[in-house]
Amino acid sequence: MQETFATTVLLPAALALIMFGLGLTLTPADFARIARRPRAVLIALACQVLLLPLVCFALVKAFGLEPKLAVGMMLLAAAPGGTAANLFSHLAGGDVALNITLTAVNSVLALFTLPLVVGFALEHFMAGGEIGMQTGKVVQVICLVLVPAALGMAVRHRAAGLAARADRPLKIMSIAVLVAMTVGVAYQERARLLDSLAEVGLITTLFCALSLGTGYGASRLLRVEPKQAIASAMEIGLHNVTLAITVALSVLGDATMAVPPAVYTLPMYALAALTAVAFVRRTRAGADAPSGAPADAAV
Numbered sequence: 001m002q003e004t005f006a007t008t009v010l011l012p013a014a015l016a017l018i019m020f021g022l023g024l025t026l027t028p029a030d031f032a033r034i035a036r037r038p039r040a041v042l043i044a045l046a047c048q049v050l051l052l053p054l055v056c057f058a059l060v061k062a063f064g065l066e067p068k069l070a071v072g073m074m075l076l077a078a079a080p081g082g083t084a085a086n087l088f089s090h091l092a093g094g095d096v097a098l099n100i101t102l103t104a105v106n107s108v109l110a111l112f113t114l115p116l117v118v119g120f121a122l123e124h125f126m127a128g129g130e131i132g133m134q135t136g137k138v139v140q141v142i143c144l145v146l147v148p149a150a151l152g153m154a155v156r157h158r159a160a161g162l163a164a165r166a167d168r169p170l171k172i173m174s175i176a177v178l179v180a181m182t183v184g185v186a187y188q189e190r191a192r193l194l195d196s197l198a199e200v201g202l203i204t205t206l207f208c209a210l211s212l213g214t215g216y217g218a219s220r221l222l223r224v225e226p227k228q229a230i231a232s233a234m235e236i237g238l239h240n241v242t243l244a245i246t247v248a249l250s251v252l253g254d255a256t257m258a259v260p261p262a263v264y265t266l267p268m269y270a271l272a273a274l275t276a277v278a279f280v281r282r283t284r285a286g287a288d289a290p291s292g293a294p295a296d297a298a299v
Helices: 005-023 028-036 039-063 067-078 084-092 096-126 135-158 160-188 190-221 226-237 241-251 256-288
Strands: none
Touching: 005 084, 005 096, 005 135, 005 160, 039 067, 039 096, 039 190, 039 226, 067 096, 067 190, 067 241, 067 256, 084 096, 084 226, 084 256, 096 135, 096 226, 096 241, 135 160, 190 226, 190 256, 226 256, 241 256
């Protein structure tokens, strides 16, 4: 797995397009509501920063991965939520404003938490090593999330009718571009990915399922509303694999450590899509339920 024009330019451009489309659906009131009710943010961040590295460490020990792959898994667990989480949250009926808030905040936290987690992994699995997270990469992630979304919100504020008409076409275009880019990168790296599936395919799939389940389950257990629980599930389940791969290649300088994040892309999108469909169906079932039924019976 190596950095290419597709992974360093085209894929971020595709994600920026997605964020612009999502910005067309948002207003400042969405973020003000989250600021008044920060519990969902704190719960999701606790799951992302504290719980997921522990879950990943337990899986790595259980599977007995070789040291470099183990470090790659821990790097994946420490990576913040990816911008694709915003798209899947939108498709699933989640609180996209919460997703954007979590992505931005967690990207800043990653400046401190990612070196700690990966430094521990290097020490534990490889008996030494230090890592420093490059500030520029965190700034790049934040800009990729906030700037296109802010532009979309500005367009909605200036031309609400245009934003409403553009929502569905942009949503379809975003999905098509993201799928095309993912398939293209996977095809380009098909030999390495196929060789790696046998080693880390099962563990990355399990970790993805546990990440999605942790985000939703912990939020609902602590009485977070369903739309925000869906957002948390997507934010925690869809890691920023592009950032993780970039750190593995350019900071750690090891292609083997980039393998788990690269392979994770396959189950991540598949499980996120299935989860989104399940959420939509349950939400529709709840909307069609008799008026006397519990409000969240179908969530």
